[in-house]
Amino acid sequence: MKVMKVGLLGLGVVGEGTWKLLRSNMGELERRTGVRIEVTQVAVRDLAKARAKIGDAVPLTQDGLDVVRSPDVDVVVELMGGLNPAYDWVMEAIAQGKHVVTANKALLAERGNEIFQAAREKGVIVAFEAAVAGGIPVVKALREGLTANHIQWVAGIINGTTNFILSEMRTRGLTFKQALAEAQELGYAEADPTFDVEGIDAAHKLTLLASLAFGIPVPFGKAHAEGISDLTRKDVANAERLGYRIKLLGITRRTEKGIELRVHPTLIPAESLLANVSGAMNAVLVNGDAVGSTLYYGAGAGQMPTASAVVADLVDVARMASALPDHQVPHLGFQAAAMANTPILSMSDVYSAYYLRLRVKDRPGVLAELAGILAEEGISIGSMVQEPHGDEEADIIFLLHRALEGNVDRALERIQSLGFVKSKVIRLRMETEL
Amino acid sequence: MKVMKVGLLGLGVVGEGTWKLLRSNMGELERRTGVRIEVTQVAVRDLAKARAKIGDAVPLTQDGLDVVRSPDVDVVVELMGGLNPAYDWVMEAIAQGKHVVTANKALLAERGNEIFQAAREKGVIVAFEAAVAGGIPVVKALREGLTANHIQWVAGIINGTTNFILSEMRTRGLTFKQALAEAQELGYAEADPTFDVEGIDAAHKLTLLASLAFGIPVPFGKAHAEGISDLTRKDVANAERLGYRIKLLGITRRTEKGIELRVHPTLIPAESLLANVSGAMNAVLVNGDAVGSTLYYGAGAGQMPTASAVVADLVDVARMASALPDHQVPHLGFQAAAMANTPILSMSDVYSAYYLRLRVKDRPGVLAELAGILAEEGISIGSMVQEPHGDEEADIIFLLHRALEGNVDRALERIQSLGFVKSKVIRLRMETEL
Incomplete structure (x- = not known):
């Protein structure tokens, strides 16, 4: 049977789960892929702790560069978390022409563009199912x-x-x-x-x-x-x-x-x-x-659900590695040359429905004034609840229909400065069509 | 840009949806795959109806064999439903070395084993995401x-x-x-x-x-x-x-x-x-x-959700076609040589919880007798509700804990034959841990 050799960076919760899963489900994985996926090198901070977890079966090192440069490693699995040294070791793995599987969302959110570009240039896969929503594919x-x-x-x-x-x-x-x-x-x-x-x-x-x-x-x-x-x-x-x-x-x-x-x-x-x-x-x-x-x-999240995603990525790598590079699933699902530069909107340009809660002096005209400000800013009220609070005050809750957040910001600023408003105005967003 | 040529068998609800989706989302599909997916041949029963739907852009025929044998077709998409002629045309497509995408669950449930074996022998893909749960991947x-x-x-x-x-x-x-x-x-x-x-x-x-x-x-x-x-x-x-x-x-x-x-x-x-x-x-x-x-x-189900799955399969074919055959995702997710022959259990060997409802004469001892029979068959009662029905009768509902269906069958047969049981005993299965 063909063997795919895995170098593991990190043996924390998810690293240990991946190690265990590759062993416990080895039979089922071989039935599915026709490939034996074997961990051949492991980098960890604490060698003694790692030995206690996985015994003597596999060489251990504290230097991830030993792992990513090893001729005995086809794929590098990065499960350390954090930016450093994860970034350096992943980039070196790519430079060495190794495929990479990672669960590190912070690393990809912050440095993903560089990492994916380097991977494209070397024609290697960077897979990250485990970085988003754990075991859910x-x-x-x-x-x-x-x-x-x-x-x-x-x-x-x-x-x-x-x-x-x-x-x-x-x-x-x-x-x-x-x-x-x-x-x-x-x-x-x-x-x-x-x-x-x-x-x-x-x-x-x-x-x-x-x-x-x-x-x-x-x-x-x-x-x-x-x-x-x-x-x-x-x-x-x-x-x-x-x-x-x-x-x-x-x-x-x-x-x-x-x-x-x-x-x-x-x-x-x-x-x-x-x-x-x-x-x-x-x-x-x-x-x-x-x-x-x-x-x-x-x-x-959790040890085994996240490991489930890591190992699924390893199987994907085993399967996709032989496809023509431009036939492999692109890292981000789109061809690199076809990425769009659509702008990200600032919050004031976002539309949402809203929940507002505020405490007011309970006297005539209060509601009319609040409703007037909302109307002036083009904001339409879906429903309103008023509840007495003590003798002289009341809590008011508004549910607002979809409106431009910039308009709501302005309305809230005006409302907050009214003399009869006795609390900070609480504003929560609301989505009615999910 | 590379072109993948599609022969379409059937232009009913899903066929038309697939045709429309490949056109409306052509840009996004090219951004994702770097491939242009083009329908080059269509087989339909009613030529005039088809012309009304798709115009003159593509050659139409009533004989699917024209399509599957055409040198102008790389992938055959079967969206006719039913066993015949779908089976013959799909088998001929495979014999011609064409990849196949199908939404036909009846065909695959009944003839899948033959179809997948023929496909393996020819090294072609048979993809069927649309056959199960429509647009859900x-x-x-x-x-x-x-x-x-x-x-x-x-x-x-x-x-x-x-x-x-x-x-x-x-x-x-x-x-x-x-x-x-x-x-x-x-x-x-x-x-x-x-x-x-x-x-x-x-x-x-x-x-x-x-x-x-x-x-x-x-x-x-x-x-x-x-x-x-x-x-x-x-x-x-x-x-x-x-x-x-x-x-x-x-x-x-x-x-x-x-x-x-x-x-x-x-x-x-x-x-x-x-x-x-x-x-x-x-x-x-x-x-x-x-x-x-x-x-x-x-x-x-539905036109566009099902088309979404058909087109996703086409993209998969475009991507996987260049991988080594033994690296492609196996049709059924496992290597052909590793399929297990685990038996399918008969219903009497299944464990389930149950809901029972029956009408009885409302007199002393009824409940004791019913509970006695259930106990003798090793079935444990989770809860019971009794409701009067008229003067002399009552409806009884039992919720039973997990039990072997064979035992429940035997208990129901005994209960049904009791003189005081006035209705057919209604039995529904229940799953408490989903």
């Missing part, structure tokens, strides 16, 4: 399964940590802090959770999804990222009462003026499939002009 | 995206007609007949709906899914198919009240003794994702040992 769906479509938009729950926290806030009435503490206890959130809860991890993944969907260079740094740390129990409960749920969504959409690229808490109808994705699960909704909306759901 | 997910996994089971809503009917029965309280009439009016059901409502179409698709999931030859004729035409409003409402919904599921599962392969109405928890797939939509849940459960959702 959504990169493959976008690059291949839906290839006949103009993709119109993608909207996804692509961070399990925040989806777990939001699920706990909703079902158990916890505050953000309480739910975060629980997520940390259960291992769903890191000690420093910033990356997840502020939407940065989701923005990295969305950045890759946008490139795959629309055939644009990886638009690093252009995503609007807003997290869930300011979200209150009150707004979670209000959303529920109004027939919605709040999810941290990554949304990217092709419009006439450019591409929307944004991560933020979003109200979506409670009966929608996305709203019913709970716990640490992920789901990505993709809309194409021919196929309509399709959804991909599964575990977006 | 679930064939690709099973063959490639989840290739690292031992697939444990697949459970899916893979017939849109019946899902539409069941949705209408549940939400509007219609009878099966009323909902069917409405489906026919809206074009979701054929004049003769047997194929859909008796589960035969779903069984064809499930047969292909089982082969893809487990690496077995296409197990034609081995699926248990039970439709929805006997389903009553009463049972639909009972399911709802107990926290379940009834869906026509195709289920295939790997067990120690063999493979379960069955289509039947099934109670599933109302909050599950599958239960929330409504109208004519499809969804397939796939469980792998590494990735866990993943779900694929979208339009399972």
Whole structure:
């Protein structure tokens, strides 16, 4: 049987999962591919810890360059995370003519364009199914399964940590802090959770999804990222009462003026499939002009689900390696020469529906004045709820129809400066057609 | 730009959709593939009707053999449906060394093994994404995206007609007949709906899914198919009240003794994702040992969604055609020499949970006798509801824990013969962990 030799960079959670999966499912993999996929070299920081995990079967080194330069390695699997030394080692692997499989979304979101260009020049594959939504084969769906479509938009729950926290806030009435503490206890959130809860991890993944969907260079740094740390129990409960749920969504959409690229808490109808994705699960909704909306759901993180995607990429490499280079699936799903330079829209150019909540002095004329400002900015009110708060004040909730965010910004600035407005105006985006 | 020449067999709903999609999205397809995909020959029954649809751009014929033998055709797309002449023309296309793309589930379920063998011998690709679940790229997910996994089971809503009917029965309280009439009016059901409502179409698709999931030859004729035409409003409402919904599921599962392969109405928890797939939509849940459960959702039929899958297959052919034959994705996802001969289980060897409903004389001892029979057959009761019906009778509903169907059959036979049982015992299967 043919052998494909794998050099593994990193033996953390996902690295160990990949090692285990290649062994436990070796038989099924050989039945599928007719190829034996063997790990022949491993680079790790801590040699003793690695020995304890995988024994003496494979040479270990602390220097990834030993692995990527080894004649005993056909494909390099990078599972270290972080930018350095991952970037240097991946670039050297490519320079050595080795195919690369990686789960490193930060690396690809930040340096993907250079990496893919180097790979094209050397005619090697860089596969990254595991970098977006873990075990869900959504990169493959976008690059291949839906290839006949103009993709119109993608909207996804692509961070399990925040989806777990939001699920706990909703079902158990916890505050953000309480739910975060629980997520940390259960291992769903890191000690420093910033990356997840502020939407940065989701923005990295969305950045890759946008490139795959629309055939644009990886638009690093252009995503609007807003997290869930300011979200209150009150707004979670209000959303529920109004027939919605709040999810941290990554949304990217092709419009006439450019591409929307944004991560933020979003109200979506409670009966929608996305709203019913709970716990640490992920789901990505993709809309194409021919196929309509399709959804991909599964575990977006975790040792074995992520390893499932890494190993699927290895099988793809085994299969595609012998195709003519210009017949191989392009890294980003489009021919390099055909990438578009469609602009990414700023948030003020984005259209969305909105949820607003504010506290006001409860006196005649308040509502008329608020409604007047919204009307003047061309914003139409879908519905309104008013609730007394103490003797003299009231909470008002507006659900606004789709409007230009720049107009909403202006309206909010004017509303915030009104004398009778007693709180910061809370503004959440809302998508009613997911 | 390279050109791939397509011969089209059939210009019905999906054929016309494919024709339109190749034109409307030509630019995006060229950006993705670097290849121009051109229809160069078309075979149709009605030449005049075809001319009205596509004009004079392409030679038309009534004989598919003209198309498959034409030197001006690289790939044959079969969208006629039915066994004949589809089978002969596809086999001749293969004999001519042409790649084949087909949406014909009946053809592949019944004659797939011969077709795939002929294709292997000639080293050509037979792609069939459109044959299962329309526009949802679930064939690709099973063959490639989840290739690292031992697939444990697949459970899916893979017939849109019946899902539409069941949705209408549940939400509007219609009878099966009323909902069917409405489906026919809206074009979701054929004049003769047997194929859909008796589960035969779903069984064809499930047969292909089982082969893809487990690496077995296409197990034609081995699926248990039970439709929805006997389903009553009463049972639909009972399911709802107990926290379940009834869906026509195709289920295939790997067990120690063999493979379960069955289509039947099934109670599933109302909050599950599958239960929330409504109208004519499809969804397939796939469980792998590494990735866990993943779900694929979208339009399972219709002109443009199905065309989306056909054209994706054409792009795959364009890409894979230059790979070494033993590197191409195998037709059924496993190497031909590695197909297993795992037996398909008869229904009496299947394990399931159950819903039972029966009418009894309302007198002391009835329940004890029923519970006694179930216990003797090793069947454990999950819950029980009793409702008076008139003065002297009562309806009893049992929810049974997982049990061997053979035991349940025996218990039902004994119960049916009891003097105090006044109705046919209704038995529906139930899956509590989807």
